[in-house]
Amino acid sequence: QLQLQESGPGLVKPSETLSLTCTVSGGSISSSLYYWGWIRQPPGKGLEWIGSIYYSGSTYYSPSLKSRVTLSVDTSDNQLSLKLSSVTAADTAVYYCVRHPAGYYDSIGYYPYYFDYWGQGTLVSVSS
Amino acid sequence: DIVMTQSPDSLSVSLGERATINCKSSHSVLYSSNNKNYLAWYQQKPGQPPKLLIYWASIRESGVPDRFSGSGSGTDFALTISSLQAEDVAVYYCQQYYDNPPMYTFGQGTKLEI
Numbered sequence: 001q002l003q004l005q006e007s008g009p010g011l012v013k014p015s016e017t018l019s020l021t022c023t024v025s026g027g028s029i030s031s032s033l034y035y036w037g038w039i040r041q042p043p044g045k046g047l048e049w050i051g052s053i054y055y056s057g058s059t060y061y062s063p064s065l066k067s068r069v070t071l072s073v074d075t076s077d078n079q080l081s082l083k084l085s086s087v088t089a090a091d092t093a094v095y096y097c098v099r100h101p102a103g104y105y106d107s108i109g110y111y112p113y114y115f116d117y118w119g120q121g122t123l124v125s126v127s128s
Numbered sequence: 129d130i131v132m133t134q135s136p137d138s139l140s141v142s143l144g145e146r147a148t149i150n151c152k153s154s155h156s157v158l159y160s161s162n163n164k165n166y167l168a169w170y171q172q173k174p175g176q177p178p179k180l181l182i183y184w185a186s187i188r189e190s191g192v193p194d195r196f197s198g199s200g201s202g203t204d205f206a207l208t209i210s211s212l213q214a215e216d217v218a219v220y221y222c223q224q225y226y227d228n229p230p231m232y233t234f235g236q237g238t239k240l241e242i
Contacts, residue, residue, distance in 0.1 A: 013190050047178065047221060049232040060230045061130075096177055098227075114168035115232075116189070118177035 002027040004062070004097040004119035014125050017109060018084040022097030023077075030055045034113040035100050038071070038082045040093040045063045048093075050098065053080060055085075058109055087126045094121040129225050134235035146242065147209040149238045151222035156202045159226065166226035169198055172237075173218045177181045181220075182207065209240075217242055228231045 008020035022036070029036060051061040053071040061069050070083040084091060097119040100112045107125030131154040141147040157166045164184035170178035180189045182198035185205055195210045209216055222235040 003148065046236050047223075047234040049234075052230070103225075111228060111230055112223075113166070114180060114183040114223065115178075116180050116183075117171075118179070121177050 002099070002117050002118060004099065006095060006097050006119045008120040008122060008124070010125060011029075011122060013128055014088055014126055015086055017127070018082070018087050018091060018120075018124055020082045020095055020097075020122065020124070024079065024099075027099075029073055029078045029080060033102055035060075035102055035110065036073070037098045037100060037112075037115070038090075039096045039098055039115070039118075041096070042090075042093045043123075050082065050084075052112055054102065054110065060112075060124045072126060085101055089126050092124065092126045094123050096121045102106045129215070129229055130157065130227050130234050132222055132224055132235040134137075134222060134238045136238060137236070138239040138241065141209075141242065143213045143214065143242060144211050147212050148191055149207045149220050149222075149242055151200075151205040151207070152202045153162045153205075153224055153226075155226070157226035158202045165201050165205070166224055167198075167200070167205050168223045168225065169223045170190050170223065170234075171218045172221065178221060186195070186234075212240075212242070214242060216240065 002026045005023045012018045019119045035052045038050040054061045068085045098115040099117040100115045102110045103113040104111045133152045135150045165187040169182040172178040186198040219237045
């Protein structure tokens with residue numbers, strides 16, 4: 001059974017960089033069939049996609065966060081990582097690690113589909 | 129970006145009754161070349177991550193009870209629970225995966241109560 005487990009600091013100071021890791025078990029992050037991503041949910045609010053990455057390193061980012069987000073994969077450790085720079089209180093949220101089918105492929109790349117597996121999420125608060 | 133708007137924001141339904149949640153997209157999510165609607169539905173129970181219920185607008189994910197069904201095409205969609213059970217209390221979200229380059233957006237959520 002696939003499991004996604006987020007880990008990282010629960011408290012980050014304003015203007016600093018939020019760093020999270022997602023460890024994938026029960027499946028390989030190097031599978032050609034899937035993208036892996038991050039979605040966040042501020043307390044009591046809705047869902048916001050942050051970005052997604054393929055095992056090769058190909059990435060898609062939300063335009064609203066693109067300037068502050070970096071995703072990476074470590075295929076040897078079966079992990080993906082999220083870095084979000086210059087955080088403010090507005091970045092306080094539960095951060096979820098997700099998987100989605102890689103989807104349609106053309107000469108430009110893949111167009112991943114819906115999110116079929118979610119981690120339990122980790123709450124990150126931004127406060128001094 | 130494609131904006132997803134759900135209605136209502138909250139819904140109270142009696143046990144055993146039908147519940148219907150609507151989702152409207154600001155742009156059609158029907159891809160003409162394969163006639164598929166790039167629309168998914170998720171269920172989020174308190175304190176849990178969202179769970180995929182429906183994809184391609186009407187395909188139930190494995191293990192999802194058949195009282196859940198998805199319908200619609202183009203810009204207007206619905207999630208229907210045919211006979212509400214106590215364990216269906218949750219917030220439900222629709223999501224599009226049509227945008228190119230990929231940009232995934234969710235509806236604001238609909239809170240379903242007994």
